[in-house]
Amino acid sequence: MRAEVDPLPPVVRAPSxxxxxxxxxxxxxxxxxxxxxVWLRNPSLIFFTFVQPVMFVLLFRxxxxxxxxxxxxxxxxxxxxxxxxxxxxxxxxxxxxxxxxRQVQLGMIDxxxxxxIARSAVLLGRLAADTARLVVTVVLLLGVGYAVGFRFHxxxxxxxxxxxxxxxxxxxxxxxxxxxGLRIRDEEAVGSFGLVWLFPLTFVSSAFVPVTSxxxxxxxxxxNQPVTIVIDELRALALGGPxxxxxxxxxxxxxxxxxxxxxxxVRAYRRA
Amino acid sequence: MPARDRGSGHRxxxxxxxxxxxxxxxxxxxxxxxxxxGPAVVVEDLRKSYGAVRALRGVDFEVGQGQVLGLLGPNGAxxxxxxxxxxxxxxxxxxxxxxxxxxxxxxxxxxxxxxxLAGQAxxxxxxxxxxxxxxxxxxxxxxxxxxxxxxxxxLLERLELADAADRPAKGYSGGMQxxxxxxxxxxxxxxxxxxxxxxxxxxxxxxxxxxxxxxELVAAGTTLLLTTQYLEEADELADRIVVVDQGRVIAxxxxxxxxxxxGGEVIEFQVLDRTQLERAAAALAGLSAHEPSVDPEAAxxxxxxxxxxxxxxxxxxxxxxxxxxxxxxxxxxxxxxxxVFLALTGHGAASxxxxxxxxxxxxxxxx
Ligand SMILES: Nc1ncnc2c1ncn2[C@@H]1O[C@H](COP(=O)(O)OP(=O)(O)OP(=O)(O)O)[C@@H](O)[C@H]1O
Ligand SMILES: [Mg+2]
Numbered sequence: 001m002r003a004e005v006d007p008l009p010p011v012v013r014a015p016s017x018x019x020x021x022x023x024x025x026x027x028x029x030x031x032x033x034x035x036x037x038v039w040l041r042n043p044s045l046i047f048f049t050f051v052q053p054v055m056f057v058l059l060f061r062x063x064x065x066x067x068x069x070x071x072x073x074x075x076x077x078x079x080x081x082x083x084x085x086x087x088x089x090x091x092x093x094x095x096x097x098x099x100x101x102r103q104v105q106l107g108m109i110d111x112x113x114x115x116x117i118a119r120s121a122v123l124l125g126r127l128a129a130d131t132a133r134l135v136v137t138v139v140l141l142l143g144v145g146y147a148v149g150f151r152f153h154x155x156x157x158x159x160x161x162x163x164x165x166x167x168x169x170x171x172x173x174x175x176x177x178x179x180x181g182l183r184i185r186d187e188e189a190v191g192s193f194g195l196v197w198l199f200p201l202t203f204v205s206s207a208f209v210p211v212t213s214x215x216x217x218x219x220x221x222x223x224n225q226p227v228t229i230v231i232d233e234l235r236a237l238a239l240g241g242p243x244x245x246x247x248x249x250x251x252x253x254x255x256x257x258x259x260x261x262x263x264x265x266v267r268a269y270r271r272a
Numbered sequence: 273m274p275a276r277d278r279g280s281g282h283r284x285x286x287x288x289x290x291x292x293x294x295x296x297x298x299x300x301x302x303x304x305x306x307x308x309x310g311p312a313v314v315v316e317d318l319r320k321s322y323g324a325v326r327a328l329r330g331v332d333f334e335v336g337q338g339q340v341l342g343l344l345g346p347n348g349a350x351x352x353x354x355x356x357x358x359x360x361x362x363x364x365x366x367x368x369x370x371x372x373x374x375x376x377x378x379x380x381x382x383x384x385x386x387x388x389l390a391g392q393a394x395x396x397x398x399x400x401x402x403x404x405x406x407x408x409x410x411x412x413x414x415x416x417x418x419x420x421x422x423x424x425x426x427l428l429e430r431l432e433l434a435d436a437a438d439r440p441a442k443g444y445s446g447g448m449q450x451x452x453x454x455x456x457x458x459x460x461x462x463x464x465x466x467x468x469x470x471x472x473x474x475x476x477x478x479x480x481x482x483x484x485x486x487x488e489l490v491a492a493g494t495t496l497l498l499t500t501q502y503l504e505e506a507d508e509l510a511d512r513i514v515v516v517d518q519g520r521v522i523a524x525x526x527x528x529x530x531x532x533x534x535g536g537e538v539i540e541f542q543v544l545d546r547t548q549l550e551r552a553a554a555a556l557a558g559l560s561a562h563e564p565s566v567d568p569e570a571a572x573x574x575x576x577x578x579x580x581x582x583x584x585x586x587x588x589x590x591x592x593x594x595x596x597x598x599x600x601x602x603x604x605x606x607x608x609x610x611x612v613f614l615a616l617t618g619h620g621a622a623s624x625x626x627x628x629x630x631x632x633x634x635x636x637x638x639x
Contacts, residue, residue, distance in 0.1 A: 034397060038397060042399060107392065
């Protein structure tokens with residue numbers, strides 16, 4: 001007697017766009033809350049979130065710094081800080097990729113996918129939590145920078161804009177890492193893969209040395225890649241100099257990367 | 273096929289309107305009827321392949337409202353694949369699956385509103401406490417704060433997690449983690465619950481505790497589809513059992529019917545001297561209504577003896593003794609999945625993942 005009765009499904013109304021958006025926002029808020037709670041429960045996670053960047057500041061300031069000639073107002077430490085901030089923001093995305101891959105492996109993503117929550121909520125919740133962490137990290141780095149001699153030379157508004165741009169840059173790199181984590185789904189592979197793309201991208205840039213000190217063929221890449229463009233803008237914000245060109249280039253790059261990788265990551269989530 | 277009537281105590285939860293409308297509702301309206309006609313789950317000719325692996329090759333079954341179906345099969349039979357399709361995680365290659373009247377492929381969002389899932393993987397965030405885990409999931413289902421708290425307390429109490437509720441789940445035992453996971457899947461009061469191997473990996477004591485919890489749920493009328501590798505577990509919990517092997521349904525019926533096909537309790541032993549294997553089988557001829565079956569490789573003999581386990585055991589010992597056959601590990605036991613497979617397919621329940629494990633006896637037909 002199967003399938004003779006036409007089923008009368010329980011009424012599940014198609015929600016209006018506004019309702020759906022409100023509901024998605026609530027889901028994102030819940031998942032952000034979860035991520036931040038987990039982070040706060042993990043003293044070692046908190047510790048290492050901050051230790052690595054501080055170590056890099058000290059290492060470059062006092063070990064390599066003396067050997068790297070730069071022409072900026074306060075010497076190498078002023079050159080260094082915008083670079084370190086960008087690099088730290090990019091490296092923060094390791095955590096995103098690894099955490100998401102782990103959640104796929106554990107089957108947690110499956111369980112979330114079987115719940116009536118927005119398809120983008122898991123990724124956006126993670127990104128929101130990452131953003132909150134990035135703000136804390138960038139501010140902390142600036143504090144450490146001040147302690148070792150870094151100074152803003154351009155006033156308070158550009159200084160605030162520097163924080164905003166650095167955090168936005170980190171969040172956008174997290175969308176790439178989010179996609180990588182959800183797509184590769186293997187914690188270890190994701191970690192190694194992170195090294196493979198993040199190291200060249202951040203080191204072959206203007207982060208630690210002037211691009212002009214690199215061989216010509218490398219300069220071509222280093223000069224035009226988005227990390228350099230963002231760092232040059234961060235530097236202009238901190239130290240003064242022409243802002244506009246790098247500002248709109250940075251904005252375009254960041255918007256472009258997010259526009260490509262958010263949908264890719266959501267798609268990877270749906271198929272996880 | 274009519275579902276066994278388990279009363280209508282829970283039915284109100286089936287009738288809730290869509291989120292967020294039902295978010296504010298405090299409790300089930302006990303008397304409202306279900307909103308859909310027909311079975312809770314309908315699966316027709318379901319197919320799914322992963323590359324060359326045909327995980328499901330045309331599976332049919334139904335679960336009536338309020339019924340408990342046990343999906344029984346060895347490793348790699350396709351149980352998880354079926355559950356993943358029914359819970360909207362995987363789109364089938366062919367066939368049709370309805371959950372609570374909704375087609376899982378065409379209206380997955382509607383299905384997700386109505387189901388609960390717990391299983392081989394876990395939804396628990398280990399850093400968070402039991403109560404926090406429940407709170408997060410309650411928020412994801414858009415339950416209002418009062419409902420969320422009340423249901424969480426109820427579930428913590430019922431699943432005996434109240435004392436551990438404020439400890440991080442990291443420190444829970446395996447059994448406690450499974451119970452918390454189950455609590456998470458129950459928080460939304462799902463119309464249809466899916467449990468994928470809910471007791472695999474648990475020690476015997478935790479397994480019994482889990483059975484007690486599931487039995488309680490079932491008594492309250494929850495529609496449940498549960499997968500398991502243990503005939504005993506399906507027997508304990510399910511109204512009806514569907515046996516799957518290599519992506520196909522090979523038998524269907526009540527536990528009693530399946531055991532009937534196996535021939536009830538099983539006597540088995542190993543013959544110390546392989547050359548006496550044939551004589552041992554011959555000595556047991558006529559002892560029960562079933563033929564003894566022999567595994568020459570392992571020098572194993574097994575015989576289904578219906579419900580007369582202990583008296584047949586005495587008779588077996590007497591006959592083997594009279595024939596002068598030395599044996600080892602002679603015992604009578606309840607029928608297992610392996611016995612069901614032997615009876616249905618003529619081979620043991622070797623995993624369909626790959627070659628059978630070398631330690632597993634390969635059973636030949638009796639003569
Ligand atoms: N994502 C996947 N990719 C490739 N093959 C898969 C995938 N999922 C399942 N399979 C294969 O499909 C078959 C059925 O697997 P399934 O997980 O459904 O079995 P199961 O009955 O749940 O087994 P178990 O008792 O081990 O959990 C197996 O051969 C398995 O290897
Ligand atoms: Mg499985």
